[in-house]
Amino acid sequence: MAEGPARPDPDALLALVRQEDRGRLKVFLGAAPGVGKTMEMLAEARRRLAGGSDVLVGIVETHGRAETQAAIGDLPILPRARIAYRGQSLEAFDLDGALARRPGILLLDELAHTNVPGSRHPKRWQDAEELREAGVEVWTTMNVQHLESLSEAVARITGVRVAETVPDRVLAEADAVELIDIPPSELIERMRQGRIYCPDQASRALRGFFREGNLAALREMALRRTAERVDADVTGYMRANAIAGPWPAGDRVMALVGADPASERVVREARRVADALKAPLVALHVEQPSSAPGPDPSPALRLAERLGATTVTSAAADLPAAILREARARNVTHLVIGRGRPSRWRRLAGRTLSGALLRQATDFTLHLVPEATGAARPASAEARPLPAWAGWAAIPALVAGATAVGLAFDGAVPEGALGMVYLVPIVAAAVGFGPVHGGVAAALSFLAWNFLFLPPRYTLSIAGPQDVVGVVVFALVALLLAGTTGGLGRSVRAARARMLGLRRLVEFSRRLGAAGDKGDLMQAIAEEASRIAGGPACVLLLLPPLPGEAAPEPVLRAAVPIEAEPDEASMAAARWAAANRRAAGRGTDTLPSAAWQFRPMRTAHGLAGLVGLRQPEGGGALHGEADRALDALLDQAAVALERAELMEERARGEARAETEVLRTALLTSLGHDLRTPLTSIRGAIATLRTSGPALSEATRADLLAAAEEETERLSRWIANILGIVRIESRQIEPRRETVDLAEAAETAVARSVRAQGREIALAPGARLAAPRLDPALLDQVLANLLDNALKFSGPGGHVAVRLRREGAEVAIAVEDDGPGIPRADLHRVFDPFFRATRTDRVAAGSGLGLAICRGLVHAMGGRIAAESPTLPNGRGTRMLVRVPGA
Incomplete structure (x- = not known):
């Protein structure tokens, strides 16, 4: 059946409408401070002002740079507000003044900035959100390391944890993103010239954050994030304008996962193709209800998830059409499929999947993955399902075949017995195509049998009573076979559909178990509900009722797509569903005029939340397997949310208990050590x-x-x-220098000897590498370790410091012959305020020395461990510090 004309995606059009109601947001994005974001924003603002636009400088952070101050030029500036805080008067961005002024374009520098205490919003990006809601266009600047999702990666690369972050959705919802980029070498030269920081601060930055490798990595992050944003803009434009993909603006790879062992090989090959193209990977599995049950594709889909792919499962009778539809919807450019080993007649008939895609997928690059040598033959071939007309064409062919058999045995077999031959095409048509096809085959078979074999031949009349009885019996048997076998075929197909639903339910259960936190869990529930219902879905949780209110208030917590949000009329249905614990909204008996339908997620302890489904105009409730699948989803989701709530409560309880232990330890230590x-x-x-x-x-x-x-x-x-x-609080920033460990150890030992008046043995080791460490932090670590060793070994004890090389690392061992550390306490001696138990008492001290040593060693990229006992008599302790070599 021919497809109708392409229509714009309703969600994409709705997103465009919502953008028109808000002020625009333009972000000048950079990889690091000093690339010129603010200068470019001010230059563009001056050009707009000269062109007659209403431009206002809300706030620009000059950081004392004369050239930035000069770049403001004749741009009008919004006076800053004065906020009283702890007896001081602080300057801050005047949000109310900007809303009252309502300029055409407002410049709001440094989007990730934290506002002055006492401001309406704690973060500047929240000011920008309110301005946009009021219809004000906002221009702003930010660095890529301030994106919330990249903070951990930036900390691993640079060693500096960014405290001020901006949610990724802010950048995703921006109307324009302009990348301001310069090579790392030029940025470092700017830093050396003092154009970014003052000389002292610049020298520290060049030794830490502003190293060339760090800047190159941050630059790659900025380029990739900008490319992702551009790609999202292209996809949104295509959907809003009903443009069929793919557009080769960026590569995307799709692996076609079948129900056969070779699928894992296809996934791995697709991962290699995606890595080579630096492109995202999608793994698609299409269930065919009309095909015979095959092996479970879950292992291949799980492998795809482990390899970082997005997995998609759909059901369709026409496999090539479903593949191309999904590929175009996701703007895929490369298809990776297994070659397989279809039978010869399928290859001759051109009914293999690879052959169909070669003919139809003319806009895609097709990768065929050969089977491994000796691989087992798949349980099912890559056959394209027969079109609807093939069933009607098969009926006369089956009847003609039965007629040919009858003519071959004519004269050797009685005419009545020849009628049994025609039962074969009836059963075949009913099983293969359904009871209607079986009934047509029965009628055609009766006519052929009567015309060719019952006397008088070559007429449709019946000669005697015996033939009348035979005809009646034949008709009854034929119709009974057609109905029974057709019903059996429907039952088989329904069973396969139920198996598909059960398989998806198992996959969803696995996703619920793998959800990282409650936010991930709610997003997974919304995605699965959207897939089952075939439209937008959302998850609402219930806030406890306020004093004087009888019912809880539902609040949106996750939505698919992300901009899907129930309107006020639909929220009335949600409140009714929450109060009465029954479904409400479109397709139900309660508030059916609402655009959304809400179903409760019930548990034995109450209501866990609501799942909302946006129904199309004229659409009603879900039916059949979809409705049952959604009910199963609601049950599992309710249990998963309850489990997540219990886990959060347990974590809060453990945190409270740990806080109480630390508080008690601190108070005890204060009471004694002060x-x-x-x-x-x-x-x-x-x-x-x-x-x-x-x-x-x-x-x-x-x-x-x-x-x-x-x-x-x-x-x-x-x-x-x-x-x-x-x-x-992660405020330790090591200043790395090349350190002579033998000299550092000798200095620390000499100072301890002078202070304690005791001898300490030193074995400096030979040919030690000179690692890059912070000398001050290393000296503090050695001082604390030596102080502990001298204190616990007693006045007559022995203390030794040994240096040695261990592969690529250098080890510093501080040993004593004291009573040692109980084995049960070894893993806790580095915890704050923990004091190991001795045989007769708790060890003296505040319990902070070793905790500080661990923090300082980790800050320098090393490791520290405790070993005890170290002597044959069960005494002795060794503190072992390992740091990377040169």
Whole structure:
């Protein structure tokens, strides 16, 4: 059947309409500070101002740069607001002034900026959202590292965690993105010239964030994100204008996953093609209800997900048409399929899938993957299903075949027995094509039998009563066979459809189990509901009712597509469904005029939420397998949401318990480690004040030395507290230099010997690499480890420091012969405020020294571990620090 004319995608048109109701957003995107985003934005703004546009500078961060200040030129500037905060008056962007002024274009620099405390919104991007809702066009700047999804990747590359982030949807919803790009070498030269930061700050940046490798990686991220945005714009334009794909603007690869063992080979080959093209990968499996059941394609689909592909499952009778429809909808350019080994007659008839795609997929690049040598033959061939007219054409062919058999046995077999031959085409037509085809075959068979074999021959009349009885029996048997076998065929096809639904339900269960958090879970529920219903879907959770309200308030939490959102009339149906725990909206008896239908997700403990489906005009409730599949989805989704809520509650409880433990440890440590030195200091001062003149010089010196020692101990404890706070908040930024480990160890040992008055053995090792570390952080680590070793080994104990090479790493071992660490405490000695239990007591100290050592070593890219016992008598401890070599 010919396809109708292409129509624009309703969702794409709706997105365009919504964009018209909001102010435009233009983002000047860069890879790093200093590429010229603000300068380009100001230059474009001056050109627009000269052309007569109403341009207003809302806020531009000059950072003291004279050239940026000069670039503002004659652009009108919005006065900044004054906000009182902790006795100070701070300047901030005047959001209300901008809304009152309503310029044609508002410049809002640094979209990721955090607003002054007391502002209406905590983040500047939220100011931009409110301005857009008011119809104001906003121009802004941002760096790629401020995107929320890239913060972890940027931290791994640069070693710096970006605190100020912008949700990815803000960039995705921007009307225009302009990439401001310069090579890393030019950006570094700008930094050296002092055009980005002041000289001191520039030198630190060049040693850390602004290294050429870091900038190259950030530049690649910016280019890729911009390319993805352009690709999304192209796809949206094609859908809104009903343009059939693919457009070769960017490569996309689709792997066709069948129900055979060779599918995993196809997926791997498609992954290699996608990697070579640096293109996204989609894995498509099309279920054919009319085909015989085959092997489970789930292993190949799971492999595709592990390899980073997007998996899609659909059902269709016409396999090539379904493949091309999905490929065009996703703007795919490359199709990867298995060659397979179809039978000879299918190859001669041109009914293989590869042959059909070669004829029809003229807009795509087709990759055929050969089977591995010795591979087993697939259970099902790549046959194209027969078109609808083939069933009607097959009926006369089957009857003609039965007639030929009858003519061959005419004279040797009685005329009545020849009628049994015609039961074969009746059964074949009914099973293969349905009861209607079987009934037509029965009528045609009766006419052929009567005309050719029943006397008088070559007429449609019946000669005697015996023939009348035979004809009646034949007709009854034929109709019974047609109806029974046709019903059996329908049952088989229905069973296959149910198997497909069950398989999809199992796949959905696996997706629910793999969801990372509650947000991922709700998105998975919305995607599956959208697939079952064949239209937009959303998930709403219920907020507890406010005082004076009887029913909970449903709130949108996930939608597919992302811009799908119920209107106010539909939300009334959602509130009714939440209050009454029954379906409401289009296709139901309650508020049927609403555009959406809402179904509750019920559990034994109450209502977990609602699933909304946007029904087309004139559409009603789902029927058949789709309705049953949606009910199963609601049951599983409700259980999954309840499980996620319980897991979150458990995590909150564990966090509260851990916080309570840390609070108790901190208070205990404060009570001991502050009170003891303060008592000693106060006692020494009181003695000197009351009896100073009467004391001998030696006694006064001892008292002053004791006060000085306790003061130093108190300062060290406070420094440890501040150090652990810096580590926990990730404020440690190592300044890497080439370090001579032997010299660093010798310095630390000499200082500890002077302070403690005890000997420490040093084995510097031979031919050690000189790693790039922070000398100050390394010295603090060694000081803490030596202090611990001296304290726990006792006055008569022995302490040693050994350096050695371990492959590509250098190891520093600090050993003592003290009582050691219980085996049960080895994995906890690096936790803050943890103090290992000795045989008779809890070890003295604040429990912060080793925690600080671990944080500092990790900040320098190394590892630290504790080993105990190290001596044959069950005593001894070894603290082992490993750092990368040169």
